[in-house]
Structure formats: structure tokens, C-alpha cells
Amino acid sequence: MKATTASPADRWRNWGGTASCTPNRVISPSSAEEIATIVRETAERGGTVKTVGAGHSFSPIAVADDVQLELSGLRGLVGVDGKQVTLKAGTHLHEIPALLAPHGLAMANLGDVDRQTIAGATSTGTHGTGLAFGGIATQIAAVTLVDGTGEIVRLGPEDPDFPAAALGLGSLGVLVEITLNCVDDFRLHAVEGPASATEAIEGFLDRVAAADHHEFYLFPHTDCALVKTNTRLPADAAVSGPSGFRRYLDDELLSNKVFRLLCEIGRRAPGLVPKINAFAGRSLSARELTDASTKVFVSNRDVRFREMEYAIPLEDVPDALREIRSMIDRRGYRVSFPIEVRAAAADDLMLSTASGRTSGYIAVHRYHRDDPADSDAYFADVEAILTAVGGRPHWGKMHTRDAEYLRSVYPRFDEFLSVRDRFDPSRVFANGYLRRVLGD
Structure with missing residues (x-):
């Protein structure tokens, strides 16, 4: 695990130049266990942890007030089971075709940009087009994440919390692995x-x-x-x-x-x-x-x-x-x-x-x-x-909406908040953006 103390010279900016921050620490973990330790230690001292991918969100969803996790050490293919493919969460979309090609597989649908990480793309609701296809997060078969108590949790469609975890805005935990339902090339x-x-x-x-x-x-x-x-x-x-x-x-x-x-x-x-x-x-x-x-x-x-x-x-x-x-x-x-x-x-x-x-x-x-x-x-x-x-x-793009408005257009908004209360009771994954859109 590589950790650095950020300085003004290390100021992070997103691709569009619409969000920036200078975190207190920047850490590059290489395992779920390292992330779990970071989350527990940060939660104990009342700090916060935010994960950043490619920085392609225009909203401040990835802004880190305290500890910033960057996942370049968590990239690549974990395993293939039929048409289900498990990837490390920091894998960039543009890296995935070469990983799937030997298995004759492809992702069912994509947007027109592939710089994002698979965790960032799914967590913010990135999508393509086509009435027979949902956003990239709908291709998820299972996720493994580290929750706000430092526990490593795996969730699949059989779990009642899966519809929250598959597209969680980074508010439920740090995604470590993502299993996708792929299709034939x-x-x-x-x-x-x-x-x-x-x-x-x-x-x-x-x-x-x-x-x-x-x-x-x-x-x-x-x-x-x-x-x-x-x-x-x-x-x-x-x-x-x-x-x-x-x-x-x-x-x-x-x-x-x-x-x-x-x-x-x-x-x-x-x-x-x-x-x-x-x-x-x-x-x-x-x-x-x-x-x-x-x-x-x-x-x-x-x-x-x-x-x-x-x-x-x-x-x-x-x-x-x-x-x-x-x-x-x-x-x-x-x-x-x-x-x-x-x-x-x-x-x-x-x-x-x-x-x-x-x-x-x-x-x-x-x-x-x-x-x-x-x-x-x-x-x-x-x-x-x-x-x-x-x-x-779109959660990863510019807007001014807050929790009051979002509750009026999302029928399951409060259901999501109850999942968040259980996964991150001390709000270790909070930042200003999440406090605005989720309410606290």
C-alpha cells in the first residue's frame, strides 16, 4: 500500500475542471484488506474516505475532504465463470475489451467515453443508448465492497440491498470487485x-x-x-x-x-x-x-x-x-x-x-x-x-438538485437512505456533494 501526504502541488482536479480538492492523504491500496484497515482507522478518528477513479465526473461526487483512495493498484481480471466476469474495481473501461476478448465476450452496452473506471462508471449511472438496454450498472451480477465499519461485504441479486449497492454513488462503501453479466462478442x-x-x-x-x-x-x-x-x-x-x-x-x-x-x-x-x-x-x-x-x-x-x-x-x-x-x-x-x-x-x-x-x-x-x-x-x-x-x-454531471427534490422523483429514495444508514452509520464516505443530494 502506497500512502502520501497531499500538498497544494498535489491538488486533485477532475477532467472537466469543475471540481477540485487537496486531500490530507492520498492512498493507493492493493487489496480489500488494506482498504478495510484504512476505513476502520479513519472512522475511529471521525474522518472521511473518498474513492477517485478517472476523474471523469463533472459533479463533485469524488471530492475528498480527508483521505483520498485512488484505485490504480486494483485493476485487472479476477475470474471468468461462463458469461460472468469479475473485475477489480479500478479497471478502466478501455482496458476491459482486451480482458474479455480471449473469452469471446463483450459488455452488453457502453457509452461513448471509456476513460472511466468500472467502479466510477457504475456508481454514477453511466449509460449508453438503446431501449433494450439499461445503464452499465444494470450489467452488474455482484459487487464486493468495504462498508463504513470496515467489513468486506459481497452482494448479489438475491440480497435485498443489491439494488442500492449496484449504483450507490460511493455512499455505501468502497467497491473492490465487480462481477458483470457479459454477452457474446x-x-x-x-x-x-x-x-x-x-x-x-x-x-x-x-x-x-x-x-x-x-x-x-x-x-x-x-x-x-x-x-x-x-x-x-x-x-x-x-x-x-x-x-x-x-x-x-x-x-x-x-x-x-x-x-x-x-x-x-x-x-x-x-x-x-x-x-x-x-x-x-x-x-x-x-x-x-x-x-x-x-x-x-x-x-x-x-x-x-x-x-x-x-x-x-x-x-x-x-x-x-x-x-x-x-x-x-x-x-x-x-x-x-x-x-x-x-x-x-x-x-x-x-x-x-x-x-x-x-x-x-x-x-x-x-x-x-x-x-x-x-x-x-x-x-x-x-x-x-x-x-x-x-x-x-446524472449523478456524475453538473446539476443543482438537493435531497428534497430528488426524493420527489425517486420512489425508492428513502429506501436507499435506510440502506446507507446500515452500511455507513458514521458517514465515513460523506462529502459535500453527498450531503446535498442525500440529505446528511
């Missing part, structure tokens, strides 16, 4: 292309119902959208599509390097943003490709941004998008980042954003160097629209 056939914003919005409910995976991006200040649909294919389906150079041109040069330049121009001259977005929208071209699932699901994101995302009842998505577009124009915002729209199946996890209801997801972003006050005002106006229809904020 598969490929995806992707069809991507431009559409009008009106067409993308009006056709969303039909398209998401008909496709395995469907999402789209709206370009503010324009009538342009980029529509993406993925169809699942067997693992032996032929790889096809653009050349390596064309994919580099689309996915790296245009989507990252050129986009970063355009965001910088828009930051310095906000009045140009509508013209820049119109140019970007007109530059969209159609393409098709077939490749390994992870290579299609995941996109490289080098341009840093701030993000807020809400889950709302699926049927409310079109009207909410129309209202957001109208609000942007009415309020005079200049937004360079597209609005992302996805969907997910209902599930039974207590604090999943899709708990008990089929959900649509609307994510809004701002370039990380945009004026913070303007960005915050934009997020607040979007948040008002989405909370008016019972929206649930």
Missing part, C-alpha cells in the same frame, strides 16, 4: 448522417423504438442534426467502412482538433458561434461502418467541456428539446457544443436515473473555457425545463 453496423433538427426530433421516438441503438446531436442556432443508428451483428460479421485515413479525418482531425479551434474562436467571438455551427452542420456527411462493438460505441473526446445531463420520461423528449431550442434563441446564448439525445430501458436499481421508467436523456455541454457565468446560466435554464417534467440529473 458482437459487432455493430453504424449508419451516421445529417438530418434536419426538426426531422431528428420528430422521428426520435419511432427511431429509438425500431433500432438497437439510436442517438442524435442537435447543433444550437441551426436546423442541423447528426443522427446515429447502430445495429448489432454477430462477431464474425465482416469489418467494413471508411479507410483508416477517413476515420482519422472524421474522428480525430475534425471531431477534436478542428472542433477545438472552432470552440476557441467561438469563445473569443461569441457572435460568430451561430455561423460556426451552421458551417459545421453543413459539413456533416453520411457514412456507414461495421466494426467491433467497442470501436463503434466509443469516441475519442479530447476537447474538454462541462456537461449537464438529465433523464426524463421518454415521451417528453421531443417537447423538451423544442423548448430548449426556443430558450437558447430567446435568451441569446451562444452555444458551440451540440445537444446529445439518447434513451435507455427502465430498471429496478434504487438510484438509477431510469429507475422504474423508460427514459430519454438530454445532455448539454459548454466548452471548458467559455465564460463560467454564461455557462452556469445556460445550464440553469435547461435544468428548469427538464425538472419541470420530473427530470433526474
